[in-house]
Amino acid sequence: MSYDLAVWEGDRPANDRAASQILSGLYDRYLDGEAGEPASERIATYVSTLLERWRDITEDEEETSPWAIGPLIDSASGPLIYFGMSWSMAEEASAYSAALAKSLGLVCFDVQQNRLRP
Template identity: 50%
Template sequence: MSYDLAVWDGERPIDDRQAGAIYDELYERYLESDDVVVPPVPRIVAYVEALLARYPDDANHSVVWASPPVIEEASGPLVYLLMSYGEAEEVSAYAAELAREQGLVCFDPQGECLRL
């Protein structure tokens, strides 16, 4: 079981509804399609690197990430974070704060809401 967050580079949506629509479009465009592989944009790479500096994603020892390596869940302006449920409260709070500090949007697809 995992807790998921989506983080993207773009303008901040005005509300949860708009954020959900943007998330759906980005997810479909960048993560659902296997036809075209789009490298993550530099701001997403920097975000993932900063996140992994605190919570490494060693595939053999990670208790935080449900699907390491995390960078493989990044495409274009979007990264989809899959966290182990037991670690989700702490890690998601840090991930959301880091996104805010870096001027990125953080969205909770389960709750269909922005993470502030």
């Protein structure tokens, strides 16, 4: 089991309910089909910056990566990434991931709590 976040391009939704609806539409469009799109430039930048902090789980010989699956970029399609992290590192990794999303002008949504991350 993993702790999941969704990060996407767009204006910050007015509230958690609106964010959940937007995520549902983006997920259906970009991740639920068989043919995904390459990650957008901003999402690719987001992923590469995450991987500067913690290496991809596919390259992690010391087992220090928080990412649940890899390559991490495979969790992205178009303007959306939906990714998991291990529970043991979720607090630190999700806080960093949310702060990074904010700094890049991206929306970050906590899937477990069904709420926007500040």
